[in-house]
Amino acid sequence: MKIAIFPGCVGATEQYACEMSVRQVLPELGVELVDIPGFTCCGWPLQNVGTVGWMYLAVRNMALAAKENVGMLTLCNVCNRMFHEALDTMSKNGELRETIGALLREEGLELNGQVKVIHPLELFYDEIGVDRIKQGVKKPLTDLKLAAHTGCQAIRPRKLRTIDDSEYPQKLMKLIEALGAKSPHYPERLDCCGAYLFYTRRDASLTLAGEKLDAVQARGFDGLVTICSSGHRMFDGKQDSAATTVGKTISLPVVYYTQLLGLALGIDPNKLGFQLNRSPVKTLLEKIG
Amino acid sequence: MNGITDLLRNVRPSPELVEKFNQIVSKLNLEYPYHCFQCFKCTSGCTSFRLTEIKPHAFVNLARLGFVEDLMKSDLLWACCQCLKCKERCPQDVAPVDIIFLLRRMTVSSGAEIPEELSKIIMNVTDTGFIQGIQKVKVGEEAVDREQLGLPSLEIPNLDNFRSVLMKALEAQIE
Numbered sequence: 001m002k003i004a005i006f007p008g009c010v011g012a013t014e015q016y017a018c019e020m021s022v023r024q025v026l027p028e029l030g031v032e033l034v035d036i037p038g039f040t041c042c043g044w045p046l047q048n049v050g051t052v053g054w055m056y057l058a059v060r061n062m063a064l065a066a067k068e069n070v071g072m073l074t075l076c077n078v079c080n081r082m083f084h085e086a087l088d089t090m091s092k093n094g095e096l097r098e099t100i101g102a103l104l105r106e107e108g109l110e111l112n113g114q115v116k117v118i119h120p121l122e123l124f125y126d127e128i129g130v131d132r133i134k135q136g137v138k139k140p141l142t143d144l145k146l147a148a149h150t151g152c153q154a155i156r157p158r159k160l161r162t163i164d165d166s167e168y169p170q171k172l173m174k175l176i177e178a179l180g181a182k183s184p185h186y187p188e189r190l191d192c193c194g195a196y197l198f199y200t201r202r203d204a205s206l207t208l209a210g211e212k213l214d215a216v217q218a219r220g221f222d223g224l225v226t227i228c229s230s231g232h233r234m235f236d237g238k239q240d241s242a243a244t245t246v247g248k249t250i251s252l253p254v255v256y257y258t259q260l261l262g263l264a265l266g267i268d269p270n271k272l273g274f275q276l277n278r279s280p281v282k283t284l285l286e287k288i289g
Numbered sequence: 290m291n292g293i294t295d296l297l298r299n300v301r302p303s304p305e306l307v308e309k310f311n312q313i314v315s316k317l318n319l320e321y322p323y324h325c326f327q328c329f330k331c332t333s334g335c336t337s338f339r340l341t342e343i344k345p346h347a348f349v350n351l352a353r354l355g356f357v358e359d360l361m362k363s364d365l366l367w368a369c370c371q372c373l374k375c376k377e378r379c380p381q382d383v384a385p386v387d388i389i390f391l392l393r394r395m396t397v398s399s400g401a402e403i404p405e406e407l408s409k410i411i412m413n414v415t416d417t418g419f420i421q422g423i424q425k426v427k428v429g430e431e432a433v434d435r436e437q438l439g440l441p442s443l444e445i446p447n448l449d450n451f452r453s454v455l456m457k458a459l460e461a462q463i464e
Contacts, residue, residue: 009420016426016438023440035441040418040451045411048393048403049459051317056458057414081373092318099461106454107447152336156373157384166377192336192372199407200367204340208370273438275428 001127002032003118004065008076009041010195011229015237017273018075018229021258022120024267028136029128034070042079043086045199051089055096056103058086062117063109071116073123077153077228078196083117084161119154119163120227120257125171130178138266140180141288146260147221148172148183149212149235151228152192172227175257179264183225188215193231203245209234210246213254223253223284225260232256236279253277253284263288306357306395313391316463322353322388324381331375331385341368345375345385352388361396367404398462415455418445 003026011018026033043057062083065072074080090097104110124133150169158166167190176183194208213235216224226232234242236254243250255277262272263285274281314322331345332338338345343365351360360366369389376384397403410420423443425432435443445451 009414012423012435012443013419013421014424014426016435016440019440020438037442038445038451039443040445041414041420045407045414045420046459047390048407049397049411050394050462052461052463053455053459056455089317093316096463099463100458103454103458103461106457107450152372152374156377158377190374192370194370197337197368197370199410200404201337201341201370202406204337204368205370207340208336276426276438 001030002034002070003073003123004034004036004039004068004070006039006042006061006065006072006074006079008074008079008229010233011075012039015229015233015256017259017276018232018256020271020273020276021256021262022073022075024271025258025262025265028265028267029132031123031128034068036064036068036070038064042074042076042082044078044082044196047082052096052099052103054082055086055089056100058082059090059100059111060104060107060109062086062115063104063111066111066115067109071118073118073120075120075229077119077151078230080117080119080163081153081160087114087117088160121150121154121163121171121175124175124257124261130174133175133178133261137179137264139264139288141260141264142180144181144222144284144287145220146176146181146183147186147216147219147224148176148189149193149224149226149231150189151226151231152190154228172225172257176225176260179260181260186216186219186221188212191215193228193234195230195234198234205234206238206242206245209238210242210248210250213239213242213250213252214246214248217250217252221252222287223255223281225255225257227257229256236277239279251280251283253281254279255281255284303358304355306361307355309395310352310357310391313395317387317391319387319391320379320382320384322349322383325349325353325379325383326381328380330378330380334374334378336372336374337368337370341365343368345369345389348388348392349383349385352392357392357395360392361399361401366392366396367407415452415459418448418451419443
């Protein structure tokens with residue numbers, strides 16, 4: 001299978017560990033990566049401005065992938081939702097389809113038919129499969145208890161596409177367990193990371209992240225596992241300010257799923273971007289040994 | 290900040306905005322707000338409600354009653370965290386989050402001010418294609434970027450053309 005990584009703004013410009021680790025683990029699992037120059041933002045911020053504007057950005061990115069005849073792997077849940085929403089809205093609205101088609105032609109692009117937009121949970125769980133991942137594990141992560149954070153935009157709205165159950169998502173838990181660790185259910189599993197309040201209500205945004213981190217830590221988890229670069233930025237990159245905002249002492253390792261998978265596959269932590277995590281991942285690495 | 294009761298007491302609906310709102314709702318095939326029977330399920334599950342007092346059911350109700358202009362002026366318009374629980378769980382298939390984002394777009398096109406940080410990332414996207422420039426991140430004492438970590442370039446071929454087409458897209462208001 002050939003696939004293009006769509007890192008999204010946060011992944012592309014700041015949370016480099018997500019993309020680094022994905023680039024390390026996928027070839028090990030038989031997935032070929034293709035680089036497509038010219039990917040931009042998925043269009044989310046422009047959803048606040050105009051429908052044609054945000055949809056143009058979303059469709060333009062998909063057209064770039066379609067031109068190379070490859071699917072797109074979205075490392076951020078929001079990007080995944082925007083692409084599916086753009087396809088859905090265009091399929092229902094001829095006027096929009098024509099307007100956007102005309103704009104695409106000005107950049108020498110077109111989008112005929114569908115392009116495969118795939119979420120990491122679909123790729124790892126549905127396409128590669130838990131068994132294949134288990135077979136590749138060289139270093140089982142036994143004795144670790146890790147909380148799974150699937151993220152809001154991956155599981156909702158279910159009507160748009162079903163990546164996992166919208167009330168009880170379990171794929172990420174099962175993918176963590178495939179590596180030998182435990183990933184039990186916890187009551188805060190659906191709590192939001194607050195990423196998209198960050199630009200409009202910073203305090204509320206950091207409060208959401210801080211409260212979830214605090215709850216996960218209090219339940220005795222060894223760490224929190226993310227599968228979205230935006231959520232990863234809140235829990236890992238902004239852990240200190242989130243802790244200050246909620247007035248708690250938080251010291252919880254937060255890793256992107258492919259970082260964890262890479263460890264289990266026996267890949268060097270530095271190649272997986274562990275040196276970039278802001279949360280105390282050192283304690284986690286020591287436990288794994 | 291205007292409270293909901295203040296809104297109901299003090300203001301009169303503006304017919305043009307109400308008409309515009311209804312036109313966009315039908316043009317974008319948004320789930321019809323009149324199907325809402327005010328069960329409050331959206332508000333009871335709303336992530337932001339506890340922290341900011343945003344009430345999704347009230348947005349839907351006030352919008353359909355015609356208080357479009359006042360919702361556009363409300364600070365609460367910017368308090369949605371887009372967790373999408375309201376859209377997912379509504380027993381009537383109404384999507385309060387879509388109504389909120391529609392009102393945001395109407396606010397922007399009216400020329401009113403929007404939260405500064407949001408405005409900044411929007412400007413960055415129209416200028417560079419991304420919400421922010423390539424950040425340097427710390428590794429020990431050193432600060433490194435994508436390239437130094439061995440990740441491919443983000444350069445957009447023919448950036449000028451990209452910018453001008455995107456501007457056109459933003460001006461092409463179907464709303």
